[in-house]
Amino acid sequence: MRLYNRVDMEIRQLHPWNLEPRDAIATQKRLAAQVVLEGSPQDVRTVAGADISTAGGRGRGAVVVLSYPDLQVLESQVVESELAFPYIPGLLAFREVPVLAEAFQRLSVRPDLLLVDGQGLAHQRRFGIACHLGLLLDLPTIGCAKSRLVGEHGPVDEEAGSRTELRDGSEVIGLVVRTRAGVTPVYVSVGHRIGLAEAAEWVLSLCRGYRLPDPARLAHQAAGGQAMPVAAQPAGEQMSLF
């Protein structure tokens, strides 16, 4: 898919190369105003999930496209490269977007909805990685993080589907959602072109018995987020211990 859907010079500043932290912060402040905080994706047939795994200064980004509502994998692109930017809370996008953007570029289909592993509006400057990618790709985007970056919230009821507001002062910046009973809730926030309530509904409808919605869960796997169980060695072919 094409990376830049809009012929706008400013949009290019969303694609970070070698920015200094202070410039990265200035960029976020300036572009946060362009995020569209409302919308309900229509006729969704494909949903993409994006995630990245890191190891020794290198990162492996993965974008997986699933059919909806079947949630079958239609396409998967994995890209590995050097990570130029360090991890700094609040500036995650500048570390991960370059690799993910390359993966999106190799995608043959343009998804109808995107789910990103990380915060959207629930960010210091209301411009988390989900907003960053959403604006870059001009796609309805949802931010779904496994832990909190900013904001406070009360307890979340135990039943699956329960949600509690995540606030920064009096401002509601996201929803803490229990995707299934017995698991730690996830942090859902607007990435781009979708409302908060709609984002939470989508996250829940994309869950299939696991804590994380399938797009995020499968992208995490594709990126090699956790060691794959080693295939059992055929008897007689086991490597000698000496």
Added chain:
DNA sequence: GCGACAG
């Protein structure tokens, strides 16, 4: 100054 801090 101290504590917090997506992945």
Added chain:
DNA sequence: ATCTTGTCGC
């Protein structure tokens, strides 16, 4: 994020 085995529970 990553380093890592077993173990408690449905």
